[in-house]
Amino acid sequence: MRAVWKTLIAGASLLGLLGDSAARGAEPVGLIFDTDICGDCDDVLALGMIHSLQSRGVCRLLAVTVTVDNDKAPRFVDAVNTFYGRGEIPIGVVGKGGVVENGKYLVLADQKDDGRPRYPHDLTTAPPAVTVLRKALAAQPDQSVVIAQVGFSTNLAQLLDSPADAISPLSGVDLVKAKVRFLSLMAGAFEPIEGNKRYIEYNVVKDVPSCAKMVEMWPTELVFSGFEIGISLPYPATSIERDYGYVAHHPLAEAYIIYNPPPHNRPTWDLTSVLYAIQPDRGYFDLSKPGDVTVEKDGYTKYVENPNGRSRYLVLPDDARRARVLEALVQLSSQPPDARAEAGK
Numbered sequence: 240m241r242a243v244w245k246t247l248i249a250g251a252s253l254l255g256l257l258g259d260s261a262a263r264g265a266e267p268v269g270l271i272f273d274t275d276i277c278g279d280c281d282d283v284l285a286l287g288m289i290h291s292l293q294s295r296g297v298c299r300l301l302a303v304t305v306t307v308d309n310d311k312a313p314r315f316v317d318a319v320n321t322f323y324g325r326g327e328i329p330i331g332v333v334g335k336g337g338v339v340e341n342g343k344y345l346v347l348a349d350q351k352d353d354g355r356p357r358y359p360h361d362l363t364t365a366p367p368a369v370t371v372l373r374k375a376l377a378a379q380p381d382q383s384v385v386i387a388q389v390g391f392s393t394n395l396a397q398l399l400d401s402p403a404d405a406i407s408p409l410s411g412v413d414l415v416k417a418k419v420r421f422l423s424l425m426a427g428a429f430e431p432i433e434g435n436k437r438y439i440e441y442n443v444v445k446d447v448p449s450c451a452k453m454v455e456m457w458p459t460e461l462v463f464s465g466f467e468i469g470i471s472l473p474y475p476a477t478s479i480e481r482d483y484g485y486v487a488h489h490p491l492a493e494a495y496i497i498y499n500p501p502p503h504n505r506p507t508w509d510l511t512s513v514l515y516a517i518q519p520d521r522g523y524f525d526l527s528k529p530g531d532v533t534v535e536k537d538g539y540t541k542y543v544e545n546p547n548g549r550s551r552y553l554v555l556p557d558d559a560r561r562a563r564v565l566e567a568l569v570q571l572s573s574q575p576p577d578a579r580a581e582a583g584k
Contacts, residue, residue: 241580246306248535250322250545251513262411262549264382264439265420266383266417266433266518267293267296267297267298267299267383267518268297268298268299268340268385268515268517269298269299269301269379269383269385270298270299270300270301270384270385270386270387270516271301271302271303271304271372271373271375271376271381271385271386271387271388272285272286272289272300272302272303272306272385272387272389272513273303273368273386273388273389273394273395274303274304274306274388274389274390274509274545275305275306275307275340275344275389275390275391275442275445276307276312276315276316276390276510277307277309277311277312277337277340277341277342277345277504278307278340278342278494279496279498279508279509280344280495280505281297281345281356281389281469281495281505281506281507281509281510282389282390282499282501283319283490283494283502283512284321284474284493284495284507284509284568284572285509285510285512285513286303286316286319286321286387286489286490287319287490287571287573287574288488288510288514288568288571288572289341289514289517290319290320290323290325290560290576291571291572291574292327292478292491292517292518292571294323294576295573295578297321297517297518298517300303300325300328300485301328301329301333301375301378301379301384302328302329302330302331302371302372302374302375302569303316303328303330303357304330304331304332304333304368304371304394305318305330305331305333305368305390305394306337306338306390306392306394306486307332307333307337307338307339307340307342307390307391308332308333308334308335308336308337308338308339308340308366309339309340309341309342310346311342311343311346311348311349312332312385313330313331313365314342314345314348314349314360314362314363315321315328315342315345315347315348315490316330316362316435317348317360317361317362317488318348318358318359318360319358319456319490319491319530321358321359321360321361321400322358322489322490322576323368323577324576324577325578326360326361329366329371329374329375330365330371331365331366331367331368331369331370331371331372331394332365332366332367332368333367333368333393333394333397334367334397336370336502337571338391338445338446339439339553341515343533344493344497344498345385346414347493347497348360349493350352352488355522357488358485358488359491360404363545367413368393368394368398368482369394369397369398369401370406372390372394372395372398373398373401373404373406373411373414374406376407376414376415376417376418376419377407377409377414379418379496380418381417381418382417382418382419382420383418383420384418384419385419385420385421385422385442385516385517386419386422386423387421387423387424387513387516387517388422388424388425388426388512388513388517389424389425389442389508389512390442391393391442391446391449391450391455392424392426392442392443392446392449392450392452392453393443393449394406395422395445395449395453396415396446396448396449396452396453396456397411397449398415398454399411399412399415399453399456399457400413400555401456404416405560410536412456412458413458415457415458415459416458416459419459419513420459420460421459421461421463421516421520422459422460422461422462423464423512423513423515423516423517423519424455424461424462424463424464424510424512425442425463425464425509425512426440426442426443426450426463426464426465426468426472426540427440427443427463427465427466427532427534427540427552427580428440428447428465428540429463429465429467429468429527429552430465430467431468431543432466432470435530436468437539438539439537439538439539440465440466440538440540443534443538443540444537444538445568447537447538451533451534451535451540454532454533454534454540454550455533455534457537457549457569460549460550460551461532461548461549461550461551462515462519462526462551463509463532463540463551463552463553464511464512464552465540465552468508468511468524468553468555469506469507469508469509469511470506470508471502471555471559471561472506472507472510472511472555472564472568473505473506473507474495474504474505474506474507474564474565474569475569476501476502476503476504476505476569477501478569478572478573479492479495479496479501480501482569482573483573484568485575491573493573494523496530503504507568510568511524511553511564511568514564514567514568514571515553516571518534523558523560523563523567524552524553524554524555524560524564525553525554525555525556526552526554527542527544527549527551527552527553528544528546529544529545529546529547529548529549529550529551530542530543530544530545530551531543531545531548531549531550532552
């Protein structure tokens with residue numbers, strides 16, 4: 240099995256380096272992943288995708304910030320990062336006052352086999368998300384960072400409210416304006432969902448005040464992946480059953496199975512935001528015209544076209560494009576860790 244894994248790792252790494260980094264001739268995207276990793280399993284698949292794209296030389300995961308108040312969530316993130324050979328990545332947490340949720344698959348952070356951790360990790364406590372966000376942004380060149388927000392808006396709203404401090408002389412708004420190219424967020428709905436023209440999306444409604452503030456105050460471009468995008472791209476359960484068997488235990492596959500066992504095909508909401516955040520120029524999606532998005536009191540995301548607006552949303556125009564995007568999501572999620580992870584085994 241280890242020989243097969245080494246072959247897969249080498250092939251995946253070579254394909255990634257030649258097919259992505261060399262072709263682009265550009266610096267990897269500096270990415271911050273802001274997630275409610277705890278409830279749905281799409282957050283976990285999205286995190287795996289990020290690691291695969293980093294192995295291909297396309298992005299650098301600068302930090303992960305967690306938007307749920309659950310002590311196991313950051314430790315699970317650390318376990319996944321360690322699985323991919325990157326256990327040093329900073330992790331921040333929303334802490335008390337954030338949305339409290341239980342997570343079915345977070346038990347994996349403590350899972351043991353014959354007395355040994357199934358997924359080794361060394362995180363015990365995590366600092367506040369705003370501190371991690373400010374440090375990550377302040378350390379990067381101007382206009383070089385992309386943020387993928389696939390959970391609640393609590394952390395980013397608090398970032399915008401943050402004052403100048405020892406980390407940076409800039410306020411939160413000014414720091415974002417200086418460092419962030421755009422925000423890719425899974426939030427809202429911009430088409431009717433099963434005939435409901437006023438669909439209230441989960442990531443928004445769980446913290447409406449923070450989402451409303453964040454959308455209003457955010458000083459750079461926002462690109463929304465609406466609820467309709469993820470449900471049109473269900474992740475095939477056959478991939479979970481067949482594509483992750485290069486190791487005895489895989490955190491992505493096990494999280495998926497624990498959350499909702501196959502043959503259920505889970506929507507890929509968070510994966511789409513990550514794919515656009517890192518590879519906006521690959522033609523996976525079309526974009527709406529520029530406009531303004533406002534978050535109403537009940538959590539409804541209202542879009543109004545405006546040539547000078549800062550907001551757009553993703554559009555999937557046809558079945559051919561949909562098939563291409565889904566193939567990318569599956570291949571990136573299931574790509575084995577690179578040789579760096581193997582060296583740590």
